[in-house]
Amino acid sequence: MINLDRLGFRFTQEQRLVGSTARDFAQRQLAPGAGERDRLARYPLEHLSQLAELGLLAMKVPTEEGGAGADNVGYALAMEATAEACASTAVVLASSNLATRILSDHASPEQKERWLRPYTQGRLGPASFALSEPGCGSDAAALTTRATLDGHGWILEGQKQWITSGAQAGIHVVFARTDGPGREGISCFVVERGAAGLTIGPEEDKMGQRASGTVGLFFDGCRIPAHSLIGPRGGGYRIALSALGAGRVGIAALSLGLGEAALAEGVRYAQERKAFGQLLSEFQNTRFVLADCRVELDAAWLLTLRAAALLDQGDRASAETSIAKLFASEAAGRVVDKMVQLHGGTGYSRASTVERLYRDARVTRIYEGTSEVQRLVIARAVLAEG
Numbered sequence: 001m002i003n004l005d006r007l008g009f010r011f012t013q014e015q016r017l018v019g020s021t022a023r024d025f026a027q028r029q030l031a032p033g034a035g036e037r038d039r040l041a042r043y044p045l046e047h048l049s050q051l052a053e054l055g056l057l058a059m060k061v062p063t064e065e066g067g068a069g070a071d072n073v074g075y076a077l078a079m080e081a082t083a084e085a086c087a088s089t090a091v092v093l094a095s096s097n098l099a100t101r102i103l104s105d106h107a108s109p110e111q112k113e114r115w116l117r118p119y120t121q122g123r124l125g126p127a128s129f130a131l132s133e134p135g136c137g138s139d140a141a142a143l144t145t146r147a148t149l150d151g152h153g154w155i156l157e158g159q160k161q162w163i164t165s166g167a168q169a170g171i172h173v174v175f176a177r178t179d180g181p182g183r184e185g186i187s188c189f190v191v192e193r194g195a196a197g198l199t200i201g202p203e204e205d206k207m208g209q210r211a212s213g214t215v216g217l218f219f220d221g222c223r224i225p226a227h228s229l230i231g232p233r234g235g236g237y238r239i240a241l242s243a244l245g246a247g248r249v250g251i252a253a254l255s256l257g258l259g260e261a262a263l264a265e266g267v268r269y270a271q272e273r274k275a276f277g278q279l280l281s282e283f284q285n286t287r288f289v290l291a292d293c294r295v296e297l298d299a300a301w302l303l304t305l306r307a308a309a310l311l312d313q314g315d316r317a318s319a320e321t322s323i324a325k326l327f328a329s330e331a332a333g334r335v336v337d338k339m340v341q342l343h344g345g346t347g348y349s350r351a352s353t354v355e356r357l358y359r360d361a362r363v364t365r366i367y368e369g370t371s372e373v374q375r376l377v378i379a380r381a382v383l384a385e386g
C-alpha cells in the first residue's frame with residue numbers, strides 16, 4: 001500500500017479494511033502456492049469460497065446486496081494486494097467484480113435476488129464477463145453473437161473468446177446483438193452455468209496468469225428466459241463500457257501488485273547475491289535500477305489513486321482511468337523486465353518468482369483494453385482540451 005501520509009492524504013477506515021483483508025488473505029493463502037498453481041495451470045478453486053466469504057468476489061457491490069461495499073480506492077488497494085501474491089487470482093477477482101458490478105448497477109430487484117444474492121453468498125462460484133469474440137476484441141461494437149426474442153425467451157447464437165473463469169463461472173454476463181449494427185444494437189444478458197445450448201471450450205494454454213481459466217463460450221441455439229435481459233434492450237454497449245472504465249483501475253492496481261512483487265524480489269536478491277566480491281546492491285547500477293523502479297511504481301500508484309478517487313466522486317474519469325491503466329501496465333512491464341535482468345540466469349529459470357511475474361505482467365497491456373486503445377481514449381481527451 002502506498003504511503004501518502006506526508007501528503008496529508010488519509011485512506012478511510014473502509015478502504016484500509018478492504019485492502020488489509022485482501023492483503024492478509026493473499027499473503028497467508030495465495031502467495032505460498034502461487035508458483036505451483038502457475039506450473040500446474042491449476043485454477044484457485046480451493047480459495048473461491050473464502051474469497052466470496054470475505055466479499056472479495058463482489059467488492060464494489062453494496063453491503064445491503066451482500067457485497068463488501070468498497071469504493072474504487074478500496075478496490076484498487078485490494079487488487080494490488082491480491083496481485084502481489086497471485087496475479088492469476090487477481091484477474092479472477094477482476095472479471096468477477098466486473099460482472100457483479102453490472103448486476104448491482106443494472107439488474108432489477110428480482111434479478112438481484114436470483115443471481116446476485118446467491119453469488120455473494122459464494123453459492124455460484126466466480127462470474128464471467130463475456131464481451132470479446134474471435135472476430136473482435138478492441139472493436140467490441142462489431143460483435144456478432146446474436147440474441148433473438150422467441151416466444152417467452154431469448155435464443156443465443158455465436159461465440160465468445162478469452163473469457164476469464166468461463167469454465168468455472170456460475171453466471172456469465174454476456175453481450176449479444178439484439179438489434180441493428182453498431183453500439184445501439186447490443187444488449188446485456190445473464191446466462192446461467194449449464195444452460196442448454198451453451199458449450200464451454202478448452203482452456204487456453206497461456207503465457208502467464210496460467211492459474212486463471214480462460215475459455216471460449218459457444219452458443220448454439222442457447223435458450224434463456226426473457227427475464228435474463230439486464231438493463232434496457234440496446235443498452236448493453238453502454239453497460240459494458242462503463243464497467244470497463246472502472247475495471248481499468250482494477251487492472252492498473254493488478255499491474256502495480258505485480259511490479260511491487262518483482263521489486264521486492266529484486267531488493268532481496270540484490271542484498272544476497274555477490275559478484276566481483278561485493279553484493280549486487282553495492283553496485284551503483286543496481287541502485288539506479290531499483291530507484292527507477294520505485295519511481296515508476298510510485299507514479300503508477302498516484303495515477304491509479306487519482307483515477308479511483310475521481311470515480312468515487314462520480315466522475316466518469318475516462319481519460320484518467322485509461323492513463324492509469326496504460327502507465328501502470330507498461331511500468332509493470334519495465335519493472336519485471338529489469339528485475340529478471342537483475343537476477344541474471346536465475347531470473348530466466350522457471351524456479352524463480354520473477355520469471356512468473358515477467359510472464360504474468362505481459363497480458364496487462366492487452367486485456368481490458370490494449371495499450372493502443374488506452375492511447376486512443378487519452379488522445380481524444382487531449383484533442384478535446386486543445
Ligand SMILES: Cc1cc2nc3c(=O)[nH]c(=O)nc-3n(C[C@H](O)[C@H](O)[C@H](O)COP(=O)(O)OP(=O)(O)OC[C@H]3O[C@@H](n4cnc5c(N)ncnc54)[C@H](O)[C@@H]3O)c2cc1C
Nearest residue numbers: 095129130131132136137138162163164367368369370372
Ligand atoms: C488472458 C486474457 C483474459 C481475457 N479475459 C477476458 C474476459 O474475461 N472477457 C472478455 O470479454 N475478454 C477478455 N479478454 C480479451 C481481451 O479483452 C482482448 O484480447 C483485448 O481487448 C484485445 O482484443 P483482441 O485480442 O481481439 O485484439 P485486436 O482488437 O484484434 O487487436 C490486435 C492489435 O491491434 C491493435 N489495435 C486494434 N484496434 C486498433 C486501433 N483502432 N488503433 C490502433 N491499434 C489498434 C491492438 O491494440 C492490438 O495490438 C482476455 C484476453 C486475455 C489474453
